Amino acid sequence: MPETATISTIPAEALEALRRIVGESSVLSAHEQVLVYECDGFVIEKNTPDCVVFPETTEHVVAIVKLCNEYKIPFVPRGAGTSLAGGCLPVGGGVMIALTRMRGIHDVNLRDHYAVVGPGTVNVHLTQHLKGTGFHYAPDPSSQGACTIGGNVATNSGGPHTLKYGVTVNHVLGAEVVLPDGEVVQFGGYTEDNPGFDLTGLFVGSEGTFGVCTKVIVRLTRDPVAYRTMLGVFETVEDATQAISGIIGAGIVPAALELMDQGIIEAVEPAFHFGFPLDAGAVLLIEVDGLEVAVDGEAEQIVALCEQNNAREVRKADSPQQRDLLWKCRKKAFGAIGRLSPSYCTQDGVVPRTKLPEILKFITEASARHDIRIVNVFHAGDGNIHPILLFDERDAEQIKRVLLASDEILNRCIELGGSVTGEHGIGVEKINFMNKLFTEADLETMESVRLAFNPTGLCSPQKMLPTAGACGMEHIEKSHPARRAAL
Amino acid sequence: MPETATISTIPAEALEALRRIVGESSVLSAHEQVLVYECDGFVIEKNTPDCVVFPETTEHVVAIVKLCNEYKIPFVPRGAGTSLAGGCLPVGGGVMIALTRMRGIHDVNLRDHYAVVGPGTVNVHLTQHLKGTGFHYAPDPSSQGACTIGGNVATNSGGPHTLKYGVTVNHVLGAEVVLPDGEVVQFGGYTEDNPGFDLTGLFVGSEGTFGVCTKVIVRLTRDPVAYRTMLGVFETVEDATQAISGIIGAGIVPAALELMDQGIIEAVEPAFHFGFPLDAGAVLLIEVDGLEVAVDGEAEQIVALCEQNNAREVRKADSPQQRDLLWKCRKKAFGAIGRLSPSYCTQDGVVPRTKLPEILKFITEASARHDIRIVNVFHAGDGNIHPILLFDERDAEQIKRVLLASDEILNRCIELGGSVTGEHGIGVEKINFMNKLFTEADLETMESVRLAFNPTGLCSPQKMLPTAGACGMEHIEKSHPARRAAL
Incomplete structure (x- = not known):
């Protein structure tokens, strides 16, 4: 690539050293190359990294992180870039560590119900890999066809089946992490409830501010023996939400309970032709799973509760194909929005x-x-x-x-007693809400924990907490006052 | 009380100040009084605290902790003292903060499935309080008739029903904590998956080294609609463990699956007269729960699997009274050991x-x-x-x-690929195993997190991590080389 196209503010010798670590073709620094990485799914704030590196091993990550420390260059890990909150925005420029090539499924242990995967493993690839074993990886964000398990760990991702099966933290047993100073540590292990502080739980959801994850030990979940999938059609959103309260209040824990309103149906139906009624106020996608003897009874109860709350009709997905199509409509709803x-x-x-x-x-x-x-x-x-x-x-x-x-x-x-993120994380988008959600003492405690892991502030600067890291900030002030001005 | 009986090495003015904070009768410092607190359920190591204080409010705890900081006196929180690993041993003497009077059940919200309790609440009292509501508090350590929820939080306690329902951390939504410097913070909240770092998850299982818990927000679990409780009788322990592998391998997740060997049956049977066969090599206590339509099928499968593994017989508890007696035998097994x-x-x-x-x-x-x-x-x-x-x-x-x-x-x-504690914690007992379980880098990371919370080391010194806190250590070296000498 022509050197003239390079816009990096990284010293040339550091760039050279990065190329020696991962190989010439695994470092991008030309303007038109790094432009691709200027934002993630949160398109409102943008900043290009100085360069993007693609490590393939833990040793690569260690060497990259140590180099960044040596030159005091900020660095930020990135999975598939599907964050909707700017979680992998390179706020301070610097080095973006793209983990997409670390996508190996290193080990699958069905006896003890775990798998060891690289952080760049696409979420759905693991479940596909497990097909036929009777197991799957439970967290299923809508973006699961693209997002990586490392990214899921960073944001503690949820998904439609979170309601019954819990979020990412409930399915991560351990992780290998390169700390912000380049040291490699192992959090957790192959079993639940290891001795010592629960650093695995702390690491999950820390949005890349505690280091770079290089391996994840995930729990595998047994496939349900049976399921029933239904579509409740309602005239109004109010009726649909009343039905939700009715179902949960009856003590049923559906595997999933999703609402789509008339506006989104308008995008989804022309895209996937499921047969959604375009004039309905809202539909509920409801799934129960468990033992064959149990699911019919629960499904009947749910139909009755929907009808009590003025459902126009409740359809049952009567074939695996129909169920798959219904889930496709739900999970690809975001893609269909391009029509709107x-x-x-x-x-x-x-x-x-x-x-x-x-x-x-x-x-x-x-x-x-x-x-x-x-x-x-x-x-x-x-x-x-x-x-x-x-x-x-x-x-x-x-x-x-x-x-x-x-x-x-x-x-x-x-x-209303809630909060500003259920699963997408704080990223850069919601950093200004943290002061509203937490007291100063709460935030100070979080900051002191972050400083314990990330004392230089070089690792994922200006994420999650409203205060900045301790140094390396000279890179950061330069960019993107857009959102801050709007607030 | 006569001043002559006081053995405290705490300055008299500090003791006076403590009495002003909580009241004269809420500070014990006479030798025969503090002697009661020289150990917990781990009777092998002993050390008397200089004094024991009984706060009743968060403000009391704040004032006590600040006073300890002022005088550089170590302090250690204590629940019911049922720790089996010396978790609340006052290694360095100093002030023991006994939380047993902070036992209020402040709030029960059945709609959103949570309760707010004081740390001194006895575990089973919460479930008793909920009787008739259709909910219970799921973690059920064998000591639940005595141990406190605060102590359960400190050690991340499990119990027989952990197998299906998870350990304490899976049932704690948030906590109010007085940090080691006296600052009050709120971790988590009333819903799952709050924004920010998961400090609730980190706090649970930190064995009192990150501060003193003054309120716990716990998740309430719906009572199962139906259950079946069985007793499998086996000639040998090997057969019983093979049956366990068979049950789990078949994809059944029993609510509980407990083994008692011939030795413990010898203690339990004369104490509670359940009718255990004294000549059996081992018995399995197996419980399944869930929907009425599901439990019979699972119970039948379990009976068949036990029989395939040479069970002499499988008895079903055919009344709630019989079930209660069976569980009493299991949970009070430890008490019965006095007979042996x-x-x-x-x-x-x-x-x-x-x-x-x-x-x-x-x-x-x-x-x-x-x-x-x-x-x-x-x-x-x-x-x-x-x-x-x-x-x-x-x-x-x-x-x-x-x-x-x-x-x-x-x-x-x-x-064999396991670890040295499943639920009792590290305490003082297992501190020397930490070097075998973790690398130096892992332990350094834990230490840096502990220092973030507890920089003076005054809070629960010499617990969990093999390294000592940074200061306040002058109190600590004096006592109890017994175990260390034995190792």
Whole structure:
């Protein structure tokens, strides 16, 4: 590549050293190359890294991290870049450590129910790899066809089946981590509840601020013996949310309980032709699983509860193909949004389940107030909402209105006793909400823990906590006041 | 109380200040008073605290902790003192903060499935309080009639139902904590998966080294609709462990799966008269729960699997009274041991389930080698063994043999791919095993996290990690070389 195209502010000798570590072709530094990495799924804030490196081994990561320390260059790990909160935005420029080539499935132990995988393993590839064994990897974010398990670890990802099976932290037994100073440590192990502090649990959800994950030991979950998948069709969102309360209140824990409103159905139906009624106010996708003798009874109860809450109809997926199509519609809903608008911002808020009607009403009002179309698809059983704000990112005025509407919705979530993220993480997007969610003492405690792992602040600077790391900050102030100005 | 009986090395003015904080009658400092607190359930190491204070509010705890900081006096929180690993041993003397009076059940929210309790709440009192609501608190250590929820949080306690329902960390949503410097912080909250680092998960199992818990938000679990409780009787321990492998291998997750060997049955049967066969090699206590339609099928499968593995018979508990008696026998087994010997040391090791026959054979050999009688009762489904070493603590020679046999068993657990504690914690007892379980880098990482919370080392000194805290150590070196000399 021509040296003239390089925009790096990294010293040439450091770049050379990186090339010696991973090989010439595994370092990108030309402008048109690093531009691809200027943002993740949160398209509103952008910054190009100085270079992108693609390690293939733990030793590569160690050498890269040590080099960054030597030159005081910030570094940020990245999986597939599907973060919706700017989790892998290279705020301070510097070195982006792209882990996509560390995607080996190193070990599968069906007797003890675990697998050891590289952080770059695509989520669904693990479950595909396990096909026929009777096991799967339970966390199933909607982006599971693209997102990596390392990224899931960073954000403690959820998914439709979180309601019954828990989030990523419930399925990670251990991790090999390169600490911000280049030291390799092993958190957890092959069994649950290892001695010592639960650093595995702490590491999951720390959004790359405690180091770079190089191996993950995940728990494997037995496939359910039987399941029943249903689609409840409702005239209004209110009726659908009442049905949710009814189902949970009856003591049923569905494997999944997802709501899609009329707006999202309008995008999904033309894309996948499932046969969704375009005039329904909302549909609920409900799945129960367990023993064959148990699921029919639960399914019947659910049908009755939907009908009590004015469901127009409740359809049952009567073949595996129909179930697969229904799940495809749900999981690829985000892709279908391209039919509605050029850009979208998926919000991620949490409210107590009983407050769902209230927050949905508020979202409708915010949509009108800011003249931004908002559609909804979310994990209703968890009270985890995902309003999707539609806009055109080429229009700065629209971006401002999207940010304002988002902030109002998230503030309302807090007022209703909820929080500003259920599963997408804080990233750079929600850093300014941390002061609203936590006291100064709470944040100081978090900061002191971060400093224990990451005293130089070079590792994933300006993520999660409103305070910056201790140094290496000279790289950081230069970029992207856009969002901050809007707030 | 006569001042002459006071042995405290705490400055008199500090003691006076403590009395002003909590009231005269809530500070014990006379020798015969503090002697009661010289050890917990791990009777082998002893040290008296300089004084014991009984706070009743968070403000009391804050004031006590700040005072200890002012005078550089070590302090250690204590629940019911049921630790089997010396978790609340006041190694460095100093102030023991006894939390037994902070036992209020402050809030029960059945809609959102949580309760807020004081750390001194006795575990079973919460479940008793919930009787009739359809909910219970799931973690059920054998000591649940005495141990406190605060102590369960410190050690991340398990119990017979851990196999299906998980350990304490899976049931703690948040905690109010007085940090070692007296600052009050709130970890977690009323819902799962709060933003920010998962400090709740980190705090659970930190054995009092990160501060003093003053409130716990626990998750409530719905009572199972139906259960079936069975007793499998086997000629040999090997057959019983083979049956365990068969049950788990068949994909059944029993609510509980407990093994008692012939030795422990000899103590339990005369105490509770359940009708255990005294000549059986081992019995399995097996419980399945779930929907009424599901449990019979699972129970039948279990009976068949026991029979395939040479069970002499499988009895079903055919009334709630019989079930209660069976569980009483299991949970009070430790109390019944008084019939066999004046003292006992309950070990706590973990092995992969498939290694159970091997470790049990090793225990039998260790028993013979050191002439120490060992009986077994344990959470077989988890591979969590509890060999109980019987001895007379008045005989120093026996203590030495108990420690040697314990160490050999725990080392063997490590060799078999397991670890040295499943649920009792490291405490002071197992601190010397940490170097065998973790690399230097792993331990340094843990130490740096501990220093983030507890930089002075005054809070629960010499617990969990083989390195000591940074200062305040002048109190610590003075006492109890007994165990260290034996190792």
